[in-house]
Amino acid sequence: xxxxxxxxxxxxxxxxxxxxxxxxxxxLIAGIYGRPDRVPIILQPYTFAMAQHGLPARRFxxxxxxxxxxxxxxxxxxxxDSWSPIFDFYNIELEALGQKLIWRExxxxxxxxxxxxxxxxxxxxxxxxxxxxxxxxxxxVLESYRRYIxxxxxxxMAYACSPFTMAVLIRGYVNFLRDMRRDPAFAHRLLKFLSMxxxxxxxxxxxxxxxxxxxxxxxxxxSAPNMTTQIVREFCLPYVEKVVRATNSSMRTVMDxxxxxxxxxxxxxEILDVKMDMMTRGNGFKPLRPFFLLVWNEDYxxxxxxxxxxxxxxKNVCLMLNVRPDLIEEGPIERIVGNIVxxxxxxAGKGKFALLINLVPVGTPVEHAHAAVAxxxxxxxxxxxxxxxxAFRMPSxxxxxxxxxxxxxxV
Amino acid sequence: MDWEQDLAAAVTEGEEIRAxxxxxxxxxxxxxxxxxxxxxxxxxxxxxxxxxxxxxYFLPDVILSIEAxxxxxxxxxxxLAGEVASTKGKVVLGSVEGDAHDLGKNIVAAMLRSSxxxxxxxxxxxxxxxxxxxxxxxxxxxxxxxxxxxxTMRNMEGVITALREAGLRDCVKLIIGGAPVTADxxxxxxxxGYGADAVGAVALVxxxxxxx
Numbered sequence: 001x002x003x004x005x006x007x008x009x010x011x012x013x014x015x016x017x018x019x020x021x022x023x024x025x026x027x028l029i030a031g032i033y034g035r036p037d038r039v040p041i042i043l044q045p046y047t048f049a050m051a052q053h054g055l056p057a058r059r060f061x062x063x064x065x066x067x068x069x070x071x072x073x074x075x076x077x078x079x080x081d082s083w084s085p086i087f088d089f090y091n092i093e094l095e096a097l098g099q100k101l102i103w104r105e106x107x108x109x110x111x112x113x114x115x116x117x118x119x120x121x122x123x124x125x126x127x128x129x130x131x132x133x134x135x136x137x138x139x140x141v142l143e144s145y146r147r148y149i150x151x152x153x154x155x156x157m158a159y160a161c162s163p164f165t166m167a168v169l170i171r172g173y174v175n176f177l178r179d180m181r182r183d184p185a186f187a188h189r190l191l192k193f194l195s196m197x198x199x200x201x202x203x204x205x206x207x208x209x210x211x212x213x214x215x216x217x218x219x220x221x222x223s224a225p226n227m228t229t230q231i232v233r234e235f236c237l238p239y240v241e242k243v244v245r246a247t248n249s250s251m252r253t254v255m256d257x258x259x260x261x262x263x264x265x266x267x268x269x270e271i272l273d274v275k276m277d278m279m280t281r282g283n284g285f286k287p288l289r290p291f292f293l294l295v296w297n298e299d300y301x302x303x304x305x306x307x308x309x310x311x312x313x314x315k316n317v318c319l320m321l322n323v324r325p326d327l328i329e330e331g332p333i334e335r336i337v338g339n340i341v342x343x344x345x346x347x348a349g350k351g352k353f354a355l356l357i358n359l360v361p362v363g364t365p366v367e368h369a370h371a372a373v374a375x376x377x378x379x380x381x382x383x384x385x386x387x388x389x390x391a392f393r394m395p396s397x398x399x400x401x402x403x404x405x406x407x408x409x410x411v
Numbered sequence: 412m413d414w415e416q417d418l419a420a421a422v423t424e425g426e427e428i429r430a431x432x433x434x435x436x437x438x439x440x441x442x443x444x445x446x447x448x449x450x451x452x453x454x455x456x457x458x459x460x461x462x463x464x465x466x467x468y469f470l471p472d473v474i475l476s477i478e479a480x481x482x483x484x485x486x487x488x489x490x491l492a493g494e495v496a497s498t499k500g501k502v503v504l505g506s507v508e509g510d511a512h513d514l515g516k517n518i519v520a521a522m523l524r525s526s527x528x529x530x531x532x533x534x535x536x537x538x539x540x541x542x543x544x545x546x547x548x549x550x551x552x553x554x555x556x557x558x559x560x561x562x563t564m565r566n567m568e569g570v571i572t573a574l575r576e577a578g579l580r581d582c583v584k585l586i587i588g589g590a591p592v593t594a595d596x597x598x599x600x601x602x603x604g605y606g607a608d609a610v611g612a613v614a615l616v617x618x619x620x621x622x623x
Contacts, residue, residue: 047562102511102536107562110511113535173514174478177471181425225470226514266466298590325561326591361562 003154003213010036014351024081025154028354032292032318035351039344039380041373042320043080045071047107048360048369052400053411056105061087064143066411072151073409077366077400078373080357085148087141089159089218093198094169096135097127106362116172124190129197132205145210155212160203162219162256163194163243164236169221170194180235187235195239196246203247203254215254217243219278224261229270232259237277255279257294263302272311279317292318292354297325305346318352323372325359333371337392340375345387348380355380370397414442415450418483422455423462425475427482430455434483444490452483456525460610474514477521484524498529499622500552503545505533507566512559515589515609519555522609523616539566539573546579553616555606558589567592568600584619588612 010029013022013036022030022037030036050060053070060067068085075083088108095101099117101109118124133142148156161169167190168176179187203215221227222236240256247254256278262268272293279291293312300308300321312319327339340355347353355376360369374395379387398406414437421430430452437447459476462468468476502523506516513535520530531549533541542554554574558564567587574580587597588606597605604619606612 104509104536107509113511113513174474177475181471181475228469228471231471326564326596359561361565363565 003211006154007213013037028082031351031354033352035382038382039348039376040081040354041079041357041376042082042084042354043075043078043357043373044086044359045074045083046086046359047362048364049074051106051362055411057107057109058103058105061109062137062140064140064147067140068144068147068151069409069411072148073404073407073411076407076409077403078357078369079377080373084157084159085144086159087144090161090165090169090220092137092141093130093161093194093202094166096130096138096202097170097198099170111169113169113172116170116175118171118190119175121186124186124193127193129193129201132201133209138202138205142206142209145206145212149210155210157214157216158203158206158210158212160199160206160215160217162217162222162236163191163199163239164232165219165221166194166198167191173221173226180231184235191235191239192242195242199243200246203243207247207252213252215247215252216258217254217256218258219256220258220260222256222274222278223259224264224271226261229265229274232274233277237274240278253291255291260296260299262295262299262308268299268303268307269311272308276315276317292320294320294322294356296322305343309347309349312352313349316352318354319347319349320354320356321347322356322358325361328357328368328372329361329364331365331368331371333368333392333394334389336368336371337375337389340372341379341387341389344376344379344384348382348384351382366397366400367394370395414440415454418447418451419455419458422452422479422483423458423476425472425479427475427479430479431482431486434486438487438490444487448483448487448491452480452487453525453527456480456521460522464610473518477518480521480525499527500616500620501529501531501549502553502555502616503531503533503542503549503551504555504557505537505542505545506535506557506559507563507570508536508538509566510558510560510563511535512589513557515559516555516557518609519557519588519606519612522613526613526617528613528616539570542570543573543577543579546574546583547577551583552620553584553586555612555616556585556587556602558587558592561591564589564591564596567602571601584616586612586615586619 006026007029010026011033014030014034027036028040031040049070052074055066055070071085091101091109094111097117100112100115102112103109145156222232244254262271265271275293295308309319321343327336371394375392414433418430418433421433434447459473463473504516504520506513520532523530546554556567556570558567584603586604586606587602594605604615606615
């Protein structure tokens, strides 16, 4: 079934027209727009997949074939509904611009903050926009997306770095704070360059290569307490809007996400309002209209899930919560199940809810991840019924190597 | 004197160029380096801490204020040699292996310096062996480990193990901090303390070393 048909089926199911069984992607769509058969599970295989397949970081983050195969195998092994080929998406445009990265053997590469690419105004004058799709590891990303389409039959969600976070990384946090305070005109010039000369052409290239319906710009630096909401509104949101205006279409939604900080402010809705504005207005095609409110465990554990749920309902968007990574790593299974039960009990409501396993830390026992997924499947069935953790039934599962051999999957 | 208030205000307001100019002028006019530090820069950073605690300052304000404090400190510190008989103690700081983030660590370093601790900053992505070398060669009173991602937090335990294996664990107090770190985690891995933020870190070091 094609992407449009899946979107339609998921949307109709969400609205009450429940024809046939949902596959993982359709369940996610139904969960975003209404009530699916059960709470959808999104998994980001990331470095766990890398370690599970014994791949060094250099290969995983530069070679499309092992990267996509390992990510797919891990997502399938745990039985997630949906997964995206998640790489170090904050670094791609930066690296193509010439920013130095730190590479390590067993984890993702990171920007070398000791050597920001734009350390001075002269550096900015010398900056050349990358050739979209050809600079740095852009070819790796495009080829990985192509392979994802081959494997999954649908386009992936594509990722870009937001102009604001890119500015912080390329300039250095303190330098950019000074720019915004003392020379806002320079800060705006830099942001405009990154938006229109770097991010927009890159998004266009990814869309051309994948026909993806969803592009997410990640914006971790637009978060409290590192930035105030006043700063985000003045220096971040206008450029999100510029990029969205330049790249959105009736069949595509481009949006900004990934920020946090509700617990850092006296009134959490201040941050939640910014998050909603980061989605901007979306487009005319309802299945692609924004969308979801993603809240991280550090915040919802302190502010409370019911408050997040109430806000999401008020705005009529899907509430998406991540499952706390260190809990999955540490276990025990009873604690993991108890946590899942709490998330579902307080968050699932009557739909418009999804759970994101954003990180399975390297070294996590596989039974912990299996337990998390199984608990969501068991307790997340709509209408949500009895939520008694002691009723959890741990499924049997094969060791990963045996499962791989039986499935005959490639790495 | 006017320069004291002006310098303190420049530090509080995060005006590092002005702070540097005022400090230089004060020194040229004969102010003692220690006076410039304590009555100007330290007074300014303390005011920043107060504004932060009262909710009037946000993190970006604090960061710029710390930058201004550091500028003055860089200028004055070499002139203090021999003048300051003792600091409150020596602290080695670093972001653990795999972690390239340094924002939180830098704030802790500045707050400790402003509280008259000697701070040796090992930087980012610091392996367990370097912490062991620092413990052996620099004889710090405290080692502070920062981790800012769930994926790197686990490396804190490796540092403690390495210190133990080198027979140095009991020679030094070990504190940890960073966004994903909790007091519970600190206790589980056998750290001596956990600082929730920079102000908390200073209070923690004071308490561990029994100083005020």
